[in-house]
Amino acid sequence: MIVRILGEGQFELEEGxxxxxxxxDQELVAALDAxxxxxxxxxxxxxxxxxxxxxxxxPADRFVPSQLTLPPExxxxxxxxxxxxxxxxxES
Amino acid sequence: MGxxxxxxxxxxxxxxxVLDKAEDPRETLDLSYEKQIEQLQQVKRGLADVxxxxxxIELQAQQLQQxxxxxxxxxxxxLAQNREDLATQALTRRSGIATQLEGLKTQHDQLAQxxxxxxxxxxxxxxxxxAFRTQKETLKASYTAAQAxxxxxxxxxxxxxxxxxxxxxxxxxxxKIAQMQARAxxxxxxxASGTLTDLSGSSDPIQxxxxxxxxxxxxELQLAQMKAELNPPAAAPSGALGTGNGGPADxxxxxxxxxxxxxxxxxxxxxxxxxxxxTLDDAGGAx
Numbered sequence: 001m002i003v004r005i006l007g008e009g010q011f012e013l014e015e016g017x018x019x020x021x022x023x024x025d026q027e028l029v030a031a032l033d034a035x036x037x038x039x040x041x042x043x044x045x046x047x048x049x050x051x052x053x054x055x056x057x058x059p060a061d062r063f064v065p066s067q068l069t070l071p072p073e074x075x076x077x078x079x080x081x082x083x084x085x086x087x088x089x090x091e092s
Numbered sequence: 093m094g095x096x097x098x099x100x101x102x103x104x105x106x107x108x109x110v111l112d113k114a115e116d117p118r119e120t121l122d123l124s125y126e127k128q129i130e131q132l133q134q135v136k137r138g139l140a141d142v143x144x145x146x147x148x149i150e151l152q153a154q155q156l157q158q159x160x161x162x163x164x165x166x167x168x169x170x171l172a173q174n175r176e177d178l179a180t181q182a183l184t185r186r187s188g189i190a191t192q193l194e195g196l197k198t199q200h201d202q203l204a205q206x207x208x209x210x211x212x213x214x215x216x217x218x219x220x221x222x223a224f225r226t227q228k229e230t231l232k233a234s235y236t237a238a239q240a241x242x243x244x245x246x247x248x249x250x251x252x253x254x255x256x257x258x259x260x261x262x263x264x265x266x267x268k269i270a271q272m273q274a275r276a277x278x279x280x281x282x283x284a285s286g287t288l289t290d291l292s293g294s295s296d297p298i299q300x301x302x303x304x305x306x307x308x309x310x311x312e313l314q315l316a317q318m319k320a321e322l323n324p325p326a327a328a329p330s331g332a333l334g335t336g337n338g339g340p341a342d343x344x345x346x347x348x349x350x351x352x353x354x355x356x357x358x359x360x361x362x363x364x365x366x367x368x369x370x371t372l373d374d375a376g377g378a379x
Contacts, residue, residue, distance in 0.1 A: 003096075004103070004253065007213055007261040025094035032095065060216065061223035063250025069099035072264070079264070080095070086102055
């Protein structure tokens with residue numbers, strides 16, 4: 001499973017690690033919906049760090065698409081919202 | 093859908109735009125490589141923009157520092173001239189500058205961070221573009237329609253994703269720059285309007301007031317000396333001329349003689365307003 005941290009690069013993770021990522025992802029969605037910046041910060045940091053420490057960086061000469069993508073670790077709630085908003089524009 | 097999946101779709105949607113253009117997968121490789129080179133150049137320009145924005149903030153901080161130390165000197169001068177009002181004014185402005193400086197520092201730190209990240213991203217992209225260049229030739233050489241379709245497709249979308257990511261990182265940096273430029277413009281305006289003191293000094297109201305005060309202080313001093321010389325009755329002891337010459341009884345005569353010797357004409361004009369000469373002359377001198 002290839003996961004990209006935006007602005008940082010790709011990491012390869014074992015399939016078994018994905019479940020815990022998805023749980024954190026749900027927490028992130030909840031924080032986003034609740035507009036809860038502190039929780040958002042905390043969850044995003046944990047998410048990014050678990051990918052970084054649990055995965056191995058994909059070497060520069062290996063070209064593979066990612067299955068999952070994370071915002072930059074320092075992204076704010078507003079920034080993520082803006083990123084996600086480009087999805088709507090793209091789809092319409 | 094989770095955030096991670098949605099972001100993946102967004103990044104890949106952007107990345108796939110490159111893929112749509114060519115029909116033969118081998119052309120896709122070349123086209124993709126061209127785009128990568130373009131992207132790298134753009135990122136390098138973006139990095140230069142960040143550096144410029146950072147430099148501008150550094151220059152502004154220097155100007156503000158100078159303005160602050162100037163205001164502190166002015167406050168000292170003002171106090172020495174017993175102008176507490178001016179000193180207060182100068183120090184108030186100085187604390188305003190301190191606030192501005194704090195704001196600039198935060199922005200500077202953010203830009204430095206942004207620059208660092210963008211540099212790392214660029215280096216990574218550069219390495220990938222380089223690796224892609226060799227791989228695309230291998231892929232082309234070993235091209236057989238059956239399997240190459242997928243392998244090329246994967247390689248191209250892999251690198252395109254990296255490009256799209258770099259594009260996002262650059263956009264992020266540019267957003268930060270835009271925010272900062274708006275603020276930097278405000279500081280420039282403040283400096284230009286002289287609110288934070290103009291360093292040439294000519295249009296600085298506090299300095300003007302201090303100069304005026306210093307000048308009028310000189311005038312007052314000179315006037316006082318003149319009057320001391322001119323005024324016959326009580327001023328005699330302080331005049332340089334008659335002090336040692338005689339007792340109080342003679343005082344009325346002696347200074348008059350002295351004055352006549354030194355400054356004939358003014359001595360005759362002065363008695364016209366003997367009662368209140370200081371205030372009148374003061375007013376005249378100050379205005």
